[in-house]
Amino acid sequence: MGQSTVTKFAEELGLPVDLLIEQLKSAGVNKSAPQDSLTEVDKSALLEYLRKEHGQSQAPKNKITLTHKQNKEIKKTDSTGRARTIQVEVRKKRVLVRREDGQPVDTLIEKPKPIESAVIPPSKGHVLGEDELSMREDEAKRHAALAAAQAEDIRKKQEAVAKANAAPPPKLSEGTLHRPASKAGVKVEGKEKQVDKSEKDWSDREFKKRTLKGRGDVSAASGWRSPKSKSKHREENEESTFVAPTEPIVRDIQVPETISVADLAHKMSVKATEVIKVLMNMGMMVTINQILDQDTGMIVVGEMGHNAIAALDNDPEALIDQDSTVEAILEIRPPVVTVMGHVDHGKTSLLDYIRTTRVASGEAGGITQHIGAYHVETPRGMVTFLDTPGHEAFTAMRARGAKATDIVILVVAADDGVMPQTIEAIHHAKAGNVPLVVAINKIDKPEAAPERVKMELVAQEVVPEDFGGDTMFVEVSAKSGQGIDKLLESVLLQAEVLELKAPKNTPAKGIVIEGRLDKGRGPVATILIQSGTLKRGDTLLAGSAFGRIRAMLDESGKEIKEAGPSIPVEVLGLADVPNAGEEVVVLNDERKAREIALFRQGKFRDVKLAKQQAAKLENIFDQMAEGNVKVLPLIIKSDVQGSYEALSASLQKLSTDEVKVNVIHMGVGAVTESDVNLASASKAIL
Template sequence: MAQVTVRQLAEVVGASAERLLTQMKEAGLPHTSAGEAVSDEDKQTLLAYLKRSHGESTEQPKRITLKRKTISTLKTSGSQGKKTVNVEVRKKRTYVKRDPAALEGEAQADDVALETEAEEVAVAPAVEAEAAAPEPVVEEPVVAEVAPEPEFVPEPEPEVVEDPADMDPEILRQRAAARRKKQEEEEAAARKAAMEARKREEEERKRSQAEERTDKVDKAKETIKRPKRLHDAPPAGAADDSSPKRKKHGRLDRAEPLGRGKHRGHNLSLSDLDRAETGYSRRRGGRKKMRATHEEHTRHGFEMPTERKVIEVELPEAISVGDLSQQMAVKASVVIKELMKLGVMATINQILDQDTATLVVEELGHRPRLVSADALEESLEESLAAHTGEGTPEPRAPVVTVMGHVDHGKTSLLDYIRKSHVASGEAGGITQHIGAYHVQTDHGMISFLDTPGHAAFTAMRARGAKSTDIVILVVAADDGVMPQTEEAVQHARAAGVPLIVAINKMDKEGADPDRVKNELSAKEVIPEEWGGDTQFIPVSAHTGEGVDALLEAVLLQSELLELQAPRDVPAQGIVLESRLDKGRGPVASLLVQTGTLRRGDIVLAGLQYGRVRAMLDENGQPIEEAGPSIPVEILGLDGTPDAGDPFAAVESEKRARDIADFRQEKSRDTKLARQQAAKLDNMFESMAAGEKKTLNVVVKADVRGSLEAIQSALLDLGNDEVQVNIVSSGVGGIAETDVNLAITAGAVVFGFNVRADNAARKLIENEGVDLRYYNVIYDLIDDVKSALSGMLAPEMREEILGIAEVRDVFRSPKFGDIAGCMVTEGTVYRSRPIRVLRDNVVVYEGELESLRRFKDDASEVRNGMECGIGVKNYNDVKVGDLIEVYEVKEVARSL
């Protein structure tokens, strides 16, 4: 290449001459001006310096790896049709550049070996091996004494180490031929394997067909060998097949089952069997009825029906065509034809309403009987009401629910009353589910229900208010009325339950009971001393101050209510809580409201039923029976009922099973209809506002109440862009099936007071599923809220960095219009987007092409300095315009 000057080289590489001179100076070249010539050696020196400065190696590669992949297809046919098999052949060859000194030594050794030829020398084959296609080894004579071969460490995969440029062309041709031969052999092997596979499939298909034919023959033989139901006297004409004419034509005598050879009994056909059993023959294309007398027919006891049988058909509110036909003992096609006459096109699985089914039954001559869909439920309610009316009412203990805000001392107050330490055992001192206790005081027995105070447990507090007689509202004297305090008042009013206010933490310095009374008076809870009907009792759960007065107030209120319930009837009540125990199975906490529950009773609780195998009190001690107002735990249900479901003791297991199955089917139908409606709603919402981002979760909790609270809290999170989708939820430990479901749905697994078993833990470690344990609901909700916030799209905000005012415009033949500007605000950056404003109206948006201070390029120009600005692709800049420089920032959003 001819010599060029520094300026010409700068134009070729697209850089300025000053920058190129600076780099050449750093590379050690003597060039100082743009007009000096640059030789090829100077270019190589500059190139080597630039490579070193960028971290690239200047040495020539010592190894070159060539890869080749060929793909061919083979078509095969099998039992399932034609298949196409892809055959892929991969080859790789690595060439290693050898040391020139070693090559020169080998050449000298070859010359010495050819000249002397006096003694035998050791011949070492060339290092040659190829994983994909083995090639012929070329032996290369080397004299070990004169020039030993240089030490060489072979590669992990055997490869050829000769330089292709130094090899004989004949050897290269031989190796190419060997590679082609190897490829052809591999393709032939693949074709052979495919043909063998196809042959095996064909043999398997033939074998299966042969087995099917054998099974059919065996079944036919068994059918023929069945005893014949013949009459005592053979009918006339039965011996027609044994005529000499038929024997003359070589027909088999099938009337002789004891024949030998070709006339053996197992050669009988199905037509002979039909003829023997029914008196019909299938020969010669038609049926020839054999003569039989009336006495022979009546010998089998057959009599023609004299009148039509009318069936009473039970018709619920919805019934399928198949079920309706079964009740009327007719084929489904008869019912479908009758529906077509009525103008209704239906299939066998079509659901008919009660009116349509009534018309069909009447048209077919039967008598319909309308049945309510809730007949089982109605009969259960009638029987329970009858039992309750038969019992003798007796006084019972009051059921008291303790409600209030978080950390106001509800459990601590009960702790003092029960002389136990329940609060210390709760996670973080926060009650997570309903606790039920009954205590024997000096004034009588009282049953207490302790409800959670967190906002997520609203449903649990509502259940507590509905299943109670008196509500104790605990309010901290140093904290006053809080949101959950107001909510407890509303629940008590909605349930129509009297209220007693316990002003707790009176032992603290900042206690102010008058503040509590004033704030509750604003909520229409008026103390008795102020003319109201609500008792306010100052107490201290720490010192026990006022606890006796509180219990007296509770018993006084219960006497006013005159609480009574029968004991000599089957038990009824409400499910307070349920959980799945690993060793004992489903465990349900029940509150008996009427009657007596005994061990061995059949209990129907919501969608579950079972026999009471064991019954425990709140301390875990076994008991035999529990009367009204007594909370108990029972074992023996077939599942975990929902908290708040009513329970009842029924007379038989069959009735309990029928009602439970009916409720489960109804629940499934309702859930399916809700899901379909939700899908339609989601479809229209997504069409209108775009698809939402969803966080899939699998939730497992220790008890049913906590699970409901967690589900409600998670579903309340989210907005128009993100939402939580609960893929699965349940009570009990985390099993392998839960992890598999989370893997399929890409969900996060949450365990609330439960743990994963060994199989689930191994699967979680292998698949990398996100599993998190919690024992306080605050932490779970906060983590989910953070995850949803991370899924929100960031908000884009513009920030104005600087404004430059155009003072003059210069014409440049190279860059076009250049605006002479003064920076009036902020800093003007060259790499940021800009807007051109004229009379405060945006006339152009783009970017800067150049930014200079005097003759030098500048990356930024600060406030109060002059500069020259060239706007890219815009030549209409005028004096007085403003050039606004801005940037767009992403700001993280949160729920």
């Protein structure tokens, strides 16, 4: 510390200069002028003199008190779980006590406490009065007693913890990476503690020691509760609390072909981490957004105790949520009757008589090439008829007709008997579990032999009621109308036995009977409604085609506003021509219908390409062996899908060992410029 003059020291003490000079002379310090310099030795001599004069000679210092004040921020968690920051003024006191020679020096550390009242720091190096000195001495004694009591407290707690853990005390003399060397309870033999470091360094060490505890540090004095004690109390509470076992909830989970981990967990009402754990146990490292295939998803669902159900992505029931709050009310609906039989056996003529129209004359060559859907009001009730082709090329079309029907009328010519397409129609009806009503047509011809027809049908396991079977046989004539009323009566009787019912107050569902592309009206779909009511303006999803219904027409071309179950209608407004046999549903959200339609289009395209690639790989050796075989590429365009299916199947059957027919493209509608360009590039016949 630098030297000061008598005048400066007098100003610090608040005393007159003359009085200070007299006191200095009395203490043996020869200072006569106010400008004389004073050293620390002179000041100590003056202090010793004043103490002797007042009867308090300075005794050897037995203790040293170091006080440090610091503002700190602590974080405290309130009852809501949020962390709050609190400003606290922390005062730390360190008391070093000197004992008898040969005894160790204990360093006593007091815990930091928030102090609200301000303590006046002592002035440095000035002379104090008698009263103030006595107060300081009393205060020092109280602090010493308090420090000794706290030290004894800490020692007892440390001994209790050490006995409870039954572990050797940690080596506090060695510091760690997270905790400096502990100073609490360290006894130094043979020499006193050196306190020559700065106050700031000492406070930093103490703060680190109190806040950063090392592993297994049970003896370090801390002002905060240990988290280990909390966990022990929590474990004790958990052990003492009885949790009643709950019955596991088993759900039916529909797993699509692809599903993410998060979506699968949501379906099972569990956290995604639990699904990830199950997959890790199975040897798969996945993330929450990773896509799983259907087989893996079903295995995970089974592992977690639920029932897995495979759902197809192109199935409307799997993708479309019918959130209809209206309760379905079942009502009796008209029967859907399909007329099937061999070509030129009089199926369309029979329907013409019932409908009193002339449809057969409009078909090319008198052969039906379309599925005709007719809604007929008869004296005995309402009936919906589906007229299917009888030619052998239209097998797929007949199968679709049998799928959408309730009753099949099998038309057999009395003069011709059972033919190949008659047998095929019987097989379609049996495969669909559809009851048969046999109509023996052309009964008015001289060469008619109905008994022979019955015997031939018995050979095909179609036994008439006359022979003890369960199939109704009716002899009719489509030309004269003989037996038509009896045929309708038999059909309606069979419908009453089946008890056909469907709801009307729900969104419509149905099946596409036929689709075509009209020049003036665009894509046109013939739809048979199976349940619900279809209205103009509804958003329709038919396979990969969707759109809002702009107009609905009945079989005679008249515009209607709505149609109920078992009513065939022609629908305008779809964006594309739907495939025959596709299921039709009405959606409330047009955006959802568009997403599903686009997804199906992409999936159908991928499946088609995969099939083509598989066919190429399978036939590669055959192609190498048949290097000299000529290929005839063809492009087929027709008015409806059923026609190009039949034509393609018939042409591919014409392939021989020398010439192979390859249909490279099939479509519905008129020939377009793109078709011509494709034919020119591939050198195909259009």
